Amino acid sequence: MNIREVAKRARVSTATVSRTINGSDKVKPATAARVRKAIEELNFLPNTHARTLVSGKSHILGLIISDITNPFFPDLVKSFEDEAVQRGKEIIIGNTDYNAKRMAGCIRRMVERKVDGVAIMTSESDPALLEDLTRRNIPTVFMDTGKPGPHWANIRVDYGQGIREAVHHLVTLNHRRIAFITGPMNLASAQTRCSVFISSLKAHGIFDSALIEKGNHRIEGGAMAMKALLKLPRRPTAVIASNDLTAIGALGAIHEMGLRVPEDISLIGFDDIAFAHLTNPPLTTVVLSRKQLAATALAALDALMQGRRDSLANLTIPTHLVMRSSTRAI
Numbered sequence: 001m002n003i004r005e006v007a008k009r010a011r012v013s014t015a016t017v018s019r020t021i022n023g024s025d026k027v028k029p030a031t032a033a034r035v036r037k038a039i040e041e042l043n044f045l046p047n048t049h050a051r052t053l054v055s056g057k058s059h060i061l062g063l064i065i066s067d068i069t070n071p072f073f074p075d076l077v078k079s080f081e082d083e084a085v086q087r088g089k090e091i092i093i094g095n096t097d098y099n100a101k102r103m104a105g106c107i108r109r110m111v112e113r114k115v116d117g118v119a120i121m122t123s124e125s126d127p128a129l130l131e132d133l134t135r136r137n138i139p140t141v142f143m144d145t146g147k148p149g150p151h152w153a154n155i156r157v158d159y160g161q162g163i164r165e166a167v168h169h170l171v172t173l174n175h176r177r178i179a180f181i182t183g184p185m186n187l188a189s190a191q192t193r194c195s196v197f198i199s200s201l202k203a204h205g206i207f208d209s210a211l212i213e214k215g216n217h218r219i220e221g222g223a224m225a226m227k228a229l230l231k232l233p234r235r236p237t238a239v240i241a242s243n244d245l246t247a248i249g250a251l252g253a254i255h256e257m258g259l260r261v262p263e264d265i266s267l268i269g270f271d272d273i274a275f276a277h278l279t280n281p282p283l284t285t286v287v288l289s290r291k292q293l294a295a296t297a298l299a300a301l302d303a304l305m306q307g308r309r310d311s312l313a314n315l316t317i318p319t320h321l322v323m324r325s326s327t328r329a330i
Contacts, residue, residue, distance in 0.1 A: 003017050003044070005044070006038045006039055006099075008315055009042060010031075010035045012031060012034070012035060015289075016031060017035050017039075021035075021039075030154045046059065059088060059089055060089065060091070060092060060114070060175060061084055061091050061116060061119065061301065062091070062092050062106075062113075062118035063092070063093050063118075064094040064095075064096060064103070064106050064107070064110075064118065064120045064121065064123065065094070065121050065122055066097070067096075067098065067217070067218075070218075070243075070245055070273075071245075071274055071275060072271045073121075075273070076293060076294055077091075079291045079293070080119065080199070080294040083298040084277075084298060086163070087302070092110060092115065094109065096122055098187070098217075099128070101291070102280070103122075105307040107133060107224060110133075110138075111133070111136065115138065116138075117138065117140065117301040117305055118138060118299075119140075119141045119143075119261070119301060120142050120143065121143045123143060123144045123187045123188040123189040123190075129259065132207045135211075137150070137151045138151065139301055139305050140152045141153050141301055142154045142155065143293070143297075144189055144192075145188055150309070152304070153300045153312045153315060154318070155293070155300065155315045156315060157288065157293075158316055158320065159192045159193050159196065159270075161318055161320065162286030162319030162320055162321060163193055163200065163240070163270075164195060164196060164200050166268045166270075166286060166321050167197065167201060167204070168200075168267070169237045169321055169327065170240070170268070170327065171206075173328065173330065174329055174330050175238040175259060175266060177208065177211065177235075177236045178206065178237070178238045178239070178240065178242075179211035179212065179236035179238070179240070180197045180198075180211065180237060180240050180242070181240075181242060181246050182212065182214050183215060183216070183217040184216055190217070190242055194212070194242070197240060211229065211232075211236050213225035216251075217243050217245060218249070219248055221249060222241060222246035222247060222248065222249025222253070223249035224249075224254055225246070227253050230253070230254070230257050235256060235265075235321050236265065237330055238265065238267070238268070238327070239265060239266070239267050240270075241268065241269050243271050244270060244272065244285055247267055247269030247283055247285065248275065250267060251267060251283075251326075254267070261281060262328040263328070266327040266328060266330075267283065267284070268284045268286070268321075268326065269284070269286070270285060270286040270321060271285065271287075272286065272287040276324075281326050282324035282326065284322065286319050286320065286321055287322050289317065293317050296315055300315055
């Protein structure tokens with residue numbers, strides 16, 4: 001089966017078939033629909049390499065994430081792919097595992113595959129590693145890192161809103177010894193969550209630096225940090241975790257020590273992963289919408305690829321607290 005058979009079935013020229021395959025806006029919608037129907041009926045598979053050579057576009061987008069084992073990121077990948085497929089794009093996924101060398105490898109692979117654009121949905125980006133993308137003017141969307149430029153845009157996540165709501169919720173429940181388990185402090189997002197936590201507690205006059213423990217955004221890190229907090233002469237009455245996996249690890253450590261959530265310690269997570277409402281008790285957490293993040297990233301890439309920088313002025317993703325059963329008044 002070849003392009004001539006498709007053109008014959010659709011009653012158009014081979015050039016029209018080619019333009020339809022490449023997403024040209026020069027083809028009338030009715031004609032394009034007829035061509036796509038012929039392609040489906042004949043089970044025609046376009047030569048993607050030839051398309052790239054002719055059009056200069058690969059119709060491939062890159063997506064770089066931090067940790068594929070964290071349920072937050074598979075949700076983000078699915079949402080991003082759903083959006084990309086609707087635009088006739090494929091995606092290549094790179095998983096950094098919070099490692100700068102792996103980040104460099106991901107970027108190199110994207111460049112080698114001649115991607116049309118890249119979404120870097122991780123906050124451990126090293127500006128020096130992005131040289132290939134910037135030098136080649138590849139449209140790139142960052143999350144919380146990178147500076148806007150002719151071919152780059154930055155999506156800002158308002159972590160502070162969710163953290164402030166979490167602190168306010170616990171204070172209204174009469175908690176005064178509120179602890180925080182951070183993420184890896186080399187991440188801009190983890191630094192932001194921690195600094196907003198500190199400023200929020202200082203505003204209430206209840207900050208105690210002994211109640212901050214380092215985590216690693218993973219379950220085992222949350223468990224270790226929680227055990228350290230429980231060894232303090234005066235343990236906290238409430239804990240906010242930098243993400244939900246950390247909170248789940250903390251929850252396990254609390255149970256292991258013979259204590260209960262929320263009767264003995266209130267607990268709040270961050271992200272609202274799918275498992276958050278399945279814990280015992282269901283986890284009070286801060287929602288960061290993966291669907292909204294993916295849709296915003298794709299829209300920004302579209303705008304960059306089409307040279308429409310005027311639509312990139314305010315790319316902000318809000319966060320907000322959702323209350324379940326892991327907090328209570330004391």
